[in-house]
Amino acid sequence: MAAPPSAILERVPSEPQAAGKVIVFENVSIAFEDKPVLNGISFCLPKGESKAIFGVAGSGKSTILKLALGLLKPDSGHIYVLGEDVTQMSEDALFEIRRKVGIVFQESALFDSLTVRENVAFRLLEEGDISDDEIEKRVREALSFVELENTVDKFPAELSGGMRRRVAIARAIITQPEVLLYDSPTGGLDPVTSTTIVQLIVKQRDVYKTSSLLVTHRLQDAFIMATHYFDRKANEMRPLPPGTRSEVPMAFLILRDGKVIFDGDAHELAQSKDEYIREYIS
Amino acid sequence: MELISPTEFAKETVQTVEDYSLLAGQSIANLFRHPRYFADMLQQADLIGVGSLPIVVLTGFFTGAVLALNSSTTLQRFGSLSLLGQLVSVGMVRELGPVLTGLMVAGRNSSGMASELGSMVVTEQIDAMRALGTDPAKKLITPRVVSTVFMLFFLTIISDLLGLFGGGAVARALLGMDWHQYWSTAWQALTFQDVFMGLVKPLLFGFIISTVGCYYGISARGGTQGVGRATTQAVVASSVFILLVDFFATKFLMAIFGYH
Numbered sequence: 001m002a003a004p005p006s007a008i009l010e011r012v013p014s015e016p017q018a019a020g021k022v023i024v025f026e027n028v029s030i031a032f033e034d035k036p037v038l039n040g041i042s043f044c045l046p047k048g049e050s051k052a053i054f055g056v057a058g059s060g061k062s063t064i065l066k067l068a069l070g071l072l073k074p075d076s077g078h079i080y081v082l083g084e085d086v087t088q089m090s091e092d093a094l095f096e097i098r099r100k101v102g103i104v105f106q107e108s109a110l111f112d113s114l115t116v117r118e119n120v121a122f123r124l125l126e127e128g129d130i131s132d133d134e135i136e137k138r139v140r141e142a143l144s145f146v147e148l149e150n151t152v153d154k155f156p157a158e159l160s161g162g163m164r165r166r167v168a169i170a171r172a173i174i175t176q177p178e179v180l181l182y183d184s185p186t187g188g189l190d191p192v193t194s195t196t197i198v199q200l201i202v203k204q205r206d207v208y209k210t211s212s213l214l215v216t217h218r219l220q221d222a223f224i225m226a227t228h229y230f231d232r233k234a235n236e237m238r239p240l241p242p243g244t245r246s247e248v249p250m251a252f253l254i255l256r257d258g259k260v261i262f263d264g265d266a267h268e269l270a271q272s273k274d275e276y277i278r279e280y281i282s
Numbered sequence: 283m284e285l286i287s288p289t290e291f292a293k294e295t296v297q298t299v300e301d302y303s304l305l306a307g308q309s310i311a312n313l314f315r316h317p318r319y320f321a322d323m324l325q326q327a328d329l330i331g332v333g334s335l336p337i338v339v340l341t342g343f344f345t346g347a348v349l350a351l352n353s354s355t356t357l358q359r360f361g362s363l364s365l366l367g368q369l370v371s372v373g374m375v376r377e378l379g380p381v382l383t384g385l386m387v388a389g390r391n392s393s394g395m396a397s398e399l400g401s402m403v404v405t406e407q408i409d410a411m412r413a414l415g416t417d418p419a420k421k422l423i424t425p426r427v428v429s430t431v432f433m434l435f436f437l438t439i440i441s442d443l444l445g446l447f448g449g450g451a452v453a454r455a456l457l458g459m460d461w462h463q464y465w466s467t468a469w470q471a472l473t474f475q476d477v478f479m480g481l482v483k484p485l486l487f488g489f490i491i492s493t494v495g496c497y498y499g500i501s502a503r504g505g506t507q508g509v510g511r512a513t514t515q516a517v518v519a520s521s522v523f524i525l526l527v528d529f530f531a532t533k534f535l536m537a538i539f540g541y542h
Contacts, residue, residue, distance in 0.1 A: 066409070069412075069413050071409050071412055071413065091417070092417075095412075095415045095416070095417065096415075098412070098413055098414070098415045099415045101413075103410075103413045105406045105409070105410055105413075106406070107405060107406060109405060109406035109407050109409065109410035110407075110410075111407055111410070111411075112405070112407070122414055122416075123414050123415060126317075126414070126415065126416050128317065171414075
């Protein structure tokens with residue numbers, strides 16, 4: 001059997017701290033206009049792990065990300081992000097937590113009146129105590145990560161959908177957050193562009209060891225993440241050698257009728273006997 | 283059209299008043315909190331103030347002109363045409379200058395703020411801003427409020443002055459009045475109370491225009507249609523609000539200054 005690549009061996013938790021949880025949902029419920037969307041869900045995201053969230057449209061997937069960032073408040077339950085209960089925090093206190101969490105919105109949500117440079121640098125410019133040279137360097141680094149260095153002076157409207165998502169990823173990672181939240185990052189994109197985006201997510205997971213929650217409709221994206229690793233030397237995503245899959249920090253979570261009906265890895269998902277889940281993954 | 287129960291309507295109205303009051307209060311409180319966005323204030327002052335200058339100049343000049351024209355027939359009937367400058371200056375400075383400038387700026391900028399912020403809401407840019415650790419109230423609302431209040435004050439002064447010029451042009455060109463006589467009566471008629479009343483109002487109107495525009499923008503829902511609705515509501519609400527506040531502010535200031 002081929003030895004696991006070094007990038008994967010590095011991810012195996014070896015310290016007590018690595019076993020920590022960056023996001024914890026405890027019995028969280030939320031309803032919109034008296035219609036329950038999440039009904040007492042509980043799950044956690046361990047440090048260094050990526051978790052893909054599935055569910056039919058309107059099942060509350062994006063709501064989970066907004067709750068984790070404190071953009072929405074749950075009707076009941078507790079949400080801990082990096083050890084802090086975001087359900088009990090004021091908006092001002094939440095801004096501190098949000099600086100450690102990056103998010104890529106469904107439609108990118110780039111500021112349309114700002115250039116790519118200003119969008120990517122937004123967080124650094126807001127912090128105010130970073131020199132222009134340092135900002136420029138970090139913007140170039142972030143854009144180089146998503147391979148869009150030549151777009152710095154363009155406006156979002158001049159970019160394709162895939163490029164906008166990549167700029168959104170650059171904006172989310174520029175401060176090297178501890179957690180990344182991706183809201184349908186490949187939604188509405190062609191297969192080639194989707195694979196490029198997935199490769200960037202895998203790169204972020206394997207190179208920077210960033211924990212992430214990924215909302216997606218595309219099961220194949222999550223399976224690619226579960227079966228591939230990022231080869232730093234070749235600078236590309238590669239399939240895992242046989243026998244190493246269980247060591248990839250990748251989990252799946254499926255929602256149905258406001259409840260979590262599955263929370264486990266790819267192997268457990270494939271072995272599930274639940275009729276709904278089998279139909280979902282078929 | 284969907285019918286709504288009176289209870290539901292009352293609840294929604296109270297909620298709207300509460301949300302608007304919170305936004306308005308927060309926009310002032312943010313002046314005393316860090317960070318303060320001076321660059322954004324300057325940018326908004328340019329957009330709101332300099333951008334509104336052409337319509338304010340035209341409105342002021344022609345309002346003064348038509349006021350002089352309309353008043354001249356009545357004044358001539360009583361042989362008091364020499365009082366034309368006094369009538370135009372008091373009318374423009376106390377009432378027409380502030381109100382018409384407010385309404386013009388409301389039509390141009392309240393709608394602009396509602397559509398800009400509304401578009402940002404429906405495209406998740408406001409959520410993105412919050413997610414990136416920036417308070418949209420500090421970054422977007424307070425600079426607009428400060429700039430509108432500040433710029434409307436000066437726009438009103440310009441409008442008043444242009445109104446006096448408009449009245450003077452009519453007095454000289456159409457009524458054959460002496461230019462010097464017109465200006466001296468216009469100038470002498472103005473008291474501190476008149477000027478004070480005329481300059482307090484734009485501060486109130488600027489606050490109304492910006493907070494109403496921002497409120498409707500930030501609470502826009504339902505895609506592009508929702509943004510369109512927010513824009514219309516912002517103009518209607520701010521215009522009506524300006525006229526209402528104008529009445530009560532005039533009454534209040536007249537009571538303070540002992541006008542009868």
